[in-house]
Structure formats: C-alpha cells, structure tokens
Amino acid sequence: MDKKYMERYWHTSSHILAQAVKKLFPDVKLGTGPAIENGFYYDFYREEPFTPDDIEKISKGMEDIIRQNLPVEKISVSKDEAKKILKDEPFKLEILEGIKEETVTFYRQGDFIDLCEGPHISSTGEIKHFKILSTAASYWRGDETRESMQRIYGVSFPEKAQLDQYLKFLEEAKERDHRTLGPKLDLFSIHPEFGSGLIYWHPKGSIVRKIIEDFWKDVHIKNGYQIVYTPHIADLSLWERSGHTGFYKENMFTPMEMGNKVFQLKPMNCPFHIIIYNTKLRSYRDFPIRWAELGTVYRYEKQGVLHGLLRVRGFTQDDAHIFCTEEQIEEEVVKVLDLVSFFLGKFGFTEYKTFLSTRPEKYVGSPDGWEKATIALENALKKKEMGYEIDPGEGVFYGPKIDIKIRDCLKREWQCSTIQVDFNIPERFALKYTDKDGSFKTPILIHRAILGSIERFFGVLIEHYKGNFPFWLAPEQIRVLPISERHLPYAEKIGGLLEPHFRIQIDTRNEKINRKIRDAEEEKVPYIIIIGDKEEEKNTIALRKHGEGMLGTFTTDEIIRKLKECQ
C-alpha cells in the first residue's frame, strides 16, 4: 500500500464519516478528523453518547455517500468568508483563529464542507470497504480542562482482503492488549481517579519487573557500568541551569513552591548525574565513566495521548550516561550496540529498525564536533553491521543520535533504545577533565537507554508474549495441583522441594482438578504439576506445559534439572 495514498484515503474517509454524522445529527459540532497510523477518526461534540444503533445508522449513511460517488473539491476562501461558513461550528472557529494565513482552504463533497488543509482523494466512491471500529471519549485538543468529545474510529481499504486482514490483525492485537491482560493476569493497574498515567505494579507484575531490573543491573555492572541513585526532585535552579525550563517546560509538572525555594519534579535524570560528575576533578584516566540508573521520571502528557503502559506520566528509564573523550565515542557506541542486541535478543526481539539522526538547522556545539560524533556513530553502526536509515537533520538540537525500534510478533514497531551525543549539557555545567598533557578539556557526554522505559517495555512484553511470559520471567513458574484433598500433604512435600529453585504455588482449594487446571491455564502458569494416587504411589509427578498439555511423568529431581535449564 502506498503510504501517502492511504493517508489521503483515510482522510477522505473521515470526512465521509463526519458528513454522515451531520446528516443524521445536525446539532452535532465538529472537532477534527485526521488520518492516523491505521485508519482515521473524527471527534464530535454531542451531549448524548452515540449508541450502537446510532453507529449502525452512521455506517449506513457513509455507504450512501460512497454510493453517490461525490467529487471532493478544494476551495480557497478568505478568513472572513471562512468565519461565515463556520458560524455554527465553534471548534472549527477556534482552529480558524489560530491560522495566521489570510486565505484558508476547505474541502467539499456534496452538501458537506470542512475547514481542511487536505490532501484528499478525488471522490467518495474511491472508498470501497470501510468499517467503523470503535467509539471513545476524548478531550477537545487532548486537553482535559476542555470539552469532552466523542471520537469515532474507522478504517477503510480499496480491497476487501485488506480490510479482512486488518480486522484479523485487530482481533489478534485485542487479545494481546496489555490493558486487558495486565489487570486480568493481576500484573498492574491504573487508577485515573487518583491520577491518570501512573502505574501501580501488583505483586505479579512487580516480580517480573524485579527480574528484569536485577538482570539489567547485573549485566551493566559486568559491562563496566556503575549504578547511581538520584532524587526525584531538585531546586528549580537546576532545571534553569540545564535549560529544561526553557526547551522542555511543556512536558514538566508545575513547580512546588516552598517558602522562598521552588522544587521541580524531574522529567530527566541527566542533570543529577552531571552534579555527581562535578563533585570531583576527573582525569582522562577515569574515562570512560559509565553511570547507570533506573531513574523514575515524570512528564506531563496530555490526557488524550495516555495509553496503558505505553504512554504514561511516570516511568522508569533504564538510563545511563557515558563520559568519555572524542576518540572513545565510536568504541563506546559499539559497546552500547552490543548491549542493545544482547538485551533485546534476550527478550525475543531480533528484528529492529535503526535510525541515525543528523544535525538539524538549529543546534548547539561546533560543526566540527557534530561531524566527528556523527561519523563515530555511523562507524559504530557499520562495525556492528547493523542496517540503518539516515534521518537527515532529525537529530536533537544538542547532538546526533541513534534510535532503535523493535518489531514485535505482530510486526508493530516500538521505539526502544536510544544513543545520543550531547554537546549542550557539558557546556552548560562547565564539565571538565584533565587530559594527558595536564590541560582542561570538555568531555563528551553520551545519553543512552536500552529498554527505554521499564513501564513501556513491560507493556510491549505483555503484548509480544500475549501474557505467556517465558519461564525465567513468569511471575508464577509452576503450580502444583493435588487432585483431591488427600493428596495435599504429598503436594506440599513436592512444593517444598521445588520452592528453593522456582516460584511456585500450590492450589489448595477444594475444587475439581479440571477447574484447577483451567484456572492455571487461564493464569498462564508455564508448568502445572498434577498429583494423584498414581504419582504418590510411585513417588513421581505428572508435568503439564501451558498450551501444550501433558509432558509425562517425572521424578522431582528430573523436573528440577529440566526446568533449571529454562531459567
């Protein structure tokens, strides 16, 4: 599918949706209706929510409009003229106010006209197969202090097979949705009434997080990193010094005024590591210095963009800062890339897309420094034989960077690792080191994260594994099921033997064995041990694997040996 064509295709589909809604419900006020990554939506303001019946009618209305094969026309008018056209559309008027140009464009199809920059396809009849997918509440401009809107999502394709395939993908994605699986498997919860975008990790989710974090720390220490811990707040002056109050203010929570001091919740860990750096005079002998922190940061995202674990307001970065000389950049980046493939591979992600972003128009630092750093990043990518695309001019203002997106089993892409050279902070905090010749120089600072955010990565993992965590990560690895109450003592004996090695539970409930098996399967416990008369007699246990069924009868020693290999 041609991406640009589909964007126009979906944009026109959203106008058809709006046209159908306005015909059926003339009092509805229009918000905006863009094409999105997959399909389109339109936001409407209406007191009563759309019922399934309404949606049915809207769908029929869209079919009519498509059948009429109305041409889609672009019209340019003056702002004054536009105001007249939009006199009954307060949200559109608000958009109009924000436009600086004196002439604006509308798109018209039949009796429907919409303030719109376009582009669109040429007629409504081009839309062959569409489906309204869902409705959701949203806020006007994603701002929770503004009007609550009703968003209708849809998708459309030229071929029926494309629509069918997409609906199948949606079905599969729905089954994997971490927002459903998370609470169902008792992994985490979110409580918008006590603050949206904040994650409560339940015991089962927390044990997975702990395993990931312990593993992360061990591997980092073995690879020459040192762990640090820093506060979650600092005096506002730190953020003025770092420049965040200037270029990052929109994403920061409001400051806390305490008497004559003002504290700021941290959106980033960097300035804290910088302060530690500056507590001592560093030498070239100390380089590379690699400081890693699982640092929880808080960024204010608009209500409308929050999405389960994937887009949150509080998240834990697997952050590290590397201080080194210019000559060391390449080798350090190679080492980070090694860590990236090691970690991502460990979780089963072997396909990824890599982007190298180069100098944008506005930047700090010297062109020469940028040039050298960009070449070092590129050489590292070449050395690792990693395919990559160059995003020219897409670097952050403070330095060039490498971004890595992973692909999950549904081929969806997730931004994950990042490696960024920073020419801004070393200057702002006057970082120095003494070089071989005794002179003071400014070190190179590299920011890097591998998993990106623990919360986000956990969300991706849940979907990637469909909740079936591999044995080493499973919150509960083995459940022991006594067939009846008289088998409980033997079950507890077996449990006692397994417990030092694995995370186990014994199902002591007075339930039928089939019910116990079904529950364990639903809770996605990787292995089930069933214990009845036969097992007790022979001093063995029957082992069942999640999703695969019975594996056979084993001694406890055999099981311990076998499963320890999976850890």
Added chain:
Amino acid sequence: MDKKYMERYWHTSSHILAQAVKKLFPDVKLGTGPAIENGFYYDFYREEPFTPDDIEKISKGMEDIIRQNLPVEKISVSKDEAKKILKDEPFKLEILEGIKEETVTFYRQGDFIDLCEGPHISSTGEIKHFKILSTAASYWRGDETRESMQRIYGVSFPEKAQLDQYLKFLEEAKERDHRTLGPKLDLFSIHPEFGSGLIYWHPKGSIVRKIIEDFWKDVHIKNGYQIVYTPHIADLSLWERSGHTGFYKENMFTPMEMGNKVFQLKPMNCPFHIIIYNTKLRSYRDFPIRWAELGTVYRYEKQGVLHGLLRVRGFTQDDAHIFCTEEQIEEEVVKVLDLVSFFLGKFGFTEYKTFLSTRPEKYVGSPDGWEKATIALENALKKKEMGYEIDPGEGVFYGPKIDIKIRDCLKREWQCSTIQVDFNIPERFALKYTDKDGSFKTPILIHRAILGSIERFFGVLIEHYKGNFPFWLAPEQIRVLPISERHLPYAEKIGGLLEPHFRIQIDTRNEKINRKIRDAEEEKVPYIIIIGDKEEEKNTIALRKHGEGMLGTFTTDEIIRKLKECQ
C-alpha cells in the same frame, strides 16, 4: 548524671552564654537558648559573624559570670510589663505575642534578664566546667524564609572528668561523622544549591545501597513478602481520602496544579498499597498478605533540622503493609520482630531499646480493637523475650505501635524499626475481605519498616563502621597493587581471576608502592594485594588487611576460598 538536673544545668549555662554575649556585644538581639540532648545553644542575631577571637572573649566573659556566682531568680510579670522589658528584643517580643497566658515568667541573673519558662539551677557558680563547642548558621524558628541567626553551641559539667570524657566522645564522633566520611570516601553528596535534604548516591555509596536492597528483597521474598512498586505522585484526592491533607499537611510538599487536576508528591506509600488491595475482592484464604516496597517518599522538613543522611527531605522507606485478621496480629508481629533482629544483627546492631506505645486521648477505631491489638503487640514482644518499655498514651491516633531504637558503638540511639497497627485507613478506604462464613469484614492493616529509611540507615552504618564497611558491603573489596610497572601484567592476571568473585580495582598509577598502600588504606579498602618480583616468581600474592597490616603470602585459590567465606 540526673537527666532533669542536667537539663536545668545546661539551660542556665545557655543564659550565662547569652549574658556574656550581651555584655560584650550590646547590639546583638537574642533568639532562643535551650538545653539540648548534650549541652546547650543560644541563637543570636548579629550582622557580622562571631570570630574565633570573639568566642575566646565570650568564653572569658562566661568564666567571670560563673566566678561571680550570681543567684538565678524567677520573676513573674504581666504581659504588658514583659513588653516593656523586651522592647529592644524583637525576637523575644515575637515569642511573647504567641503566649496566651496573661502572666509570663523571666529568669534573672545579675544584670541579665531573659523571657523563660525555666526551670534553672539556683546560681551561676554551680557551673564548674564548660566549653564553647562550635558556631553555626541557623534560621529564626528554623524557617529559611526568616532571619539568619548565629548559633553558639556549648556544653558544661559539674566534674572535669565528665567534660573530658564528653570532649573525647565528640572527637570520636567527629571522626565517624558521615557528613565528612561520605564525601571523603566518595559515597554520596548533598547539594543545597540544588535543593537541601536531597541525597546524590555516588557509585561507591550506590553499590552498598544495592547490596543492602538486594539482600532486603531476597530475605523478604523468602519470608513470604511480595514486592510492589507504586508511583511517587497521586491526585490530591487520594490524600484527601487517606486524611493526609488534614493531619499531615505540614510535612507535605505543595501540590502541583495541572489544569483542573492537582498532583501531590507522596509523603507515604500506604495509600498506594491500599489501592492495589482494593483492585480485587480478597478472602481470608489470601491472608496474611504482605506487600513490601522500597518506596521513596518526600517530606518537607525545615532547613534547620536537616542533618546529612539522618534528617532529609527525600528518603526510601523499607516499607511493608500486612493485611490480616485480628487473630493473626500476634503471629505476624512475632515474624516482623524476627526479621528485625535478623536484619539489625546482620549489620552488627545487637543492642536495642524497644517501646510499646498505647492509646492516646484522641484516637480512631474502637476501644476493644485497640485493646486486642495492644495485647497482641505486647504478647509478641513477650514471646520474643524482648525487653520493652511502655509509652502510655504515646501511640499514633490510628493505632498502637512498637518502636525500636538501635545503639551504635558510641552508644548513641537511632530510631529504626517500627510496627504500627492502623485502624484509620481500612475504614477510610472501606477495605474488606470475605471471611469463612461468607460475610464481609474489615482487615487489620499493619505498617512496618525495619531499617526505617535507607538513607538514614546508611548514615548510621557509616558512623557505626567508621567507614570501614564489612567485607560483604565494602564498595571496593580488594585492591591489587603492582609494585612497579613491570608487575602490571601479573597484577592484571590476578585481577582477572578475582573479578568474578569480588569487587576489585587494580592501581595502575605510576606511583611508589607506599603511596599506593597509603591511598588504599585511606579509602578503607578491606584487603590489599601486593605484587612484586617475589610474588610473580612464586606465582603467589601478598595479602594485607586494612588496619591490621600484612597477613602473609597466599595462592590465588587460597585467597578466593578464604575471602568468599567473608562475603
């Protein structure tokens, strides 16, 4: 020494100090001058700081006043009269304004008079041996928005031997002061310019923290706890529900307003665990539920009371909440007490003082519930044969509690573990569980912390160990010192053999061996390995222990075996 007598003794000493200051510097304005735990201080307002020369003169002035053996008289006057007496003392007038009674008391000795409740000793001649210890900046009423004062600390005793002993203790305490050792050993730093009371953990401090935290988590998991992670902020409504905005407001940072939502930095972890509890219907079968979190909380302490790691604004509680039935309280508290002695013993604290605080005048919950819970706590203490004192009426309003103070090697006491029953939160959050008979009941909630705060405990540890961390905690366990550059390859070979087992460094600097040894000793590395010709020839290593000197020559295998036992 009689504690009450010494309080009066030191209180009078502070008046003598103030009298001497006023005589020498009549323009100085008086703040307050109490007896403290050890000695006394007086706060003065004066533009220029007191010089060592001034202090010398003040000391001489105090000797004069003592020599004159002035009687100390108590005088009662009306508030109006008091105003006249204090007309030139603005800070005293401010105190006077806050007094509700119509009659106030002064204490007078010679020509010096001070607004004061007393009590005092009867004459200045009773003070036999005193010493001015130090000066420090302070804020009027500990409030950093108010005037900056100069505080002079002193101590006094009836016997010369007592003073000498106390000065020796101070000397020893100073050598152990974590505020000096922390930065010196590169363990942590504090940066008041970027926010007072916030701790930056350097790599060496962080590795100790990581070892403590990993150990803490492992032991908790083995003892039936589950780990949880919760956010650092929540909507203000959560703190209204929990009651903290009412009874805890003074200790909380100001809320962050984001549009129509208000977020609050957490001073406590409890409400978050409660929210997780309420995501499911719990049953008596699930009890006891034990949820543990290393939760970093933020409490606003006044600038004046902050003290290194011991009194901070951000700290990590080794928090846990136990949900259980009334019948389970005793057994659960016994288990917590077991953990307390296990953990404290592991760090070398074997002496502690235990307090049981009972129902205060204002309380929530039923008298019957209090009674049962208090008996359960007391029974647990008896069962563990722990000596304890009862603090009648000193329980928090929400329930009875056990507090445990540890004694370090200088016999100083530090509040550490706490076990508190809570009748407030279960009611406020309508916590429920289904009992055996199917009825809904309110669970018992127990808050508990063992180390108290990781920051504080680390501060106590630094002082207790005098920076000489035991082998299992030492940031750097072994340093390998090649005698000259030609021994470097062998040193690196030895380092490579030790590295998988221990935290080691190789001193690769081109320095004399004695300098290398001195540096390693100063940095308090527990073991030093020295490598020269002899060692290289015989394929051995010379081992030196911190503070003890040479232990002899060993093979690498012997060292690994020997030191692994110390881990």
